[in-house]
Amino acid sequence: MNRPLIRAVDLVKSYPIGAGESVAALRHVDFAIDAGEFVSIMGPSGSGKSTLMNILGCLDTATTGHYFLNGQDSGRLSADALAALRNRLIGFVFQGFNLLPRKTILDNVALPLLYAGLNRPESHRRAAAGLERVGLGSLARQRPNQLSGGQQQRVAIARALVNEPRLILADEPTGNLDSRTSEDIMKLFGQLNEARGITLIVVTHEPDIARHARRLIHVVDGMIAGDGAVESVLQRTAS
Numbered sequence: 001m002n003r004p005l006i007r008a009v010d011l012v013k014s015y016p017i018g019a020g021e022s023v024a025a026l027r028h029v030d031f032a033i034d035a036g037e038f039v040s041i042m043g044p045s046g047s048g049k050s051t052l053m054n055i056l057g058c059l060d061t062a063t064t065g066h067y068f069l070n071g072q073d074s075g076r077l078s079a080d081a082l083a084a085l086r087n088r089l090i091g092f093v094f095q096g097f098n099l100l101p102r103k104t105i106l107d108n109v110a111l112p113l114l115y116a117g118l119n120r121p122e123s124h125r126r127a128a129a130g131l132e133r134v135g136l137g138s139l140a141r142q143r144p145n146q147l148s149g150g151q152q153q154r155v156a157i158a159r160a161l162v163n164e165p166r167l168i169l170a171d172e173p174t175g176n177l178d179s180r181t182s183e184d185i186m187k188l189f190g191q192l193n194e195a196r197g198i199t200l201i202v203v204t205h206e207p208d209i210a211r212h213a214r215r216l217i218h219v220v221d222g223m224i225a226g227d228g229a230v231e232s233v234l235q236r237t238a239s
């Protein structure tokens with residue numbers, strides 16, 4: 001049977017804010033994403049995009065509802081099993097790059113491999129190959145603050161790829177970049193999706209970034225307001 005890589009079923013997330021009150025960040029969200037898709041999740045600030053990404057990335061759990069990753073119900077897994085699933089299947093890219101400032105570019109990219117138990121020479125060999133893939137092979141010995149924002153995000157993408165994940169989750173990956181660099185980063189994502197079949201989910205609040213994907217899930221007030229081919233969803237949101 002052809003089961004989706006990701007399936008969200010009636011997902012609800014509420015954050016308690018004291019005195020018995022809570023904020024409803026996600027309200028009954030349903031969708032499925034197949035392996036190999038390139039999807040943008042777009043919505044205004046505070047609409048629940050990061051909350052959703054944290055659940056998709058197994059960094060947080062839903063209040064009610066189910067999240068299935070690769071057919072496994074994340075709510076039924078122990079914290080350890082969830083972490084193992086996350087490390088095996090998912091690479092993360094964040095708005096702020098999240099590189100370790102005192103480590104070299106090579107060491108930053110090698111880190112997930114060391115965590116996964118590989119030895120240092122093999123980790124470094126694979127990290128160097130990963131840097132080549134994003135066009136930064138010559139910068140391996142530099143430190144993050146010696147690189148431009150766009151280069152730092154490429155390093156973060158190499159780091160996300162080094163464990164050969166099936167899924168990349170990127171939360172506002174171009175939020176700190178100028179528009180030309182943003183285009184370059186989105187093109188790199190598109191190449192990874194096409195050439196290697198990596199499933200990509202990119203959160204953004206900008207239509208021009210969302211357009212790099214094929215499918216758009218539009219989130220408003222913690223609910224799905226539109227889901228389909230990018231241009232048709234964008235047209236509906238504009239009207």
Ligand SMILES: Nc1ncnc2c1ncn2[C@@H]1O[C@H](COP(=O)(O)OP(=O)(O)O)[C@@H](O)[C@H]1O
Binds near residue numbers: 015
């Ligand atoms: N840890 C938290 N505690 C309380 N409220 C939160 C927390 N995280 C997010 N929220 C609230 O949930 C809503 C959705 O937030 P978020 O998922 O960060 O939205 P987005 O990423 O789309 O800007 C907002 O109202 C936000 O204030």
Ligand SMILES: [Mg+2]
Binds near residue numbers: 049050051
């Ligand atoms: Mg956010």
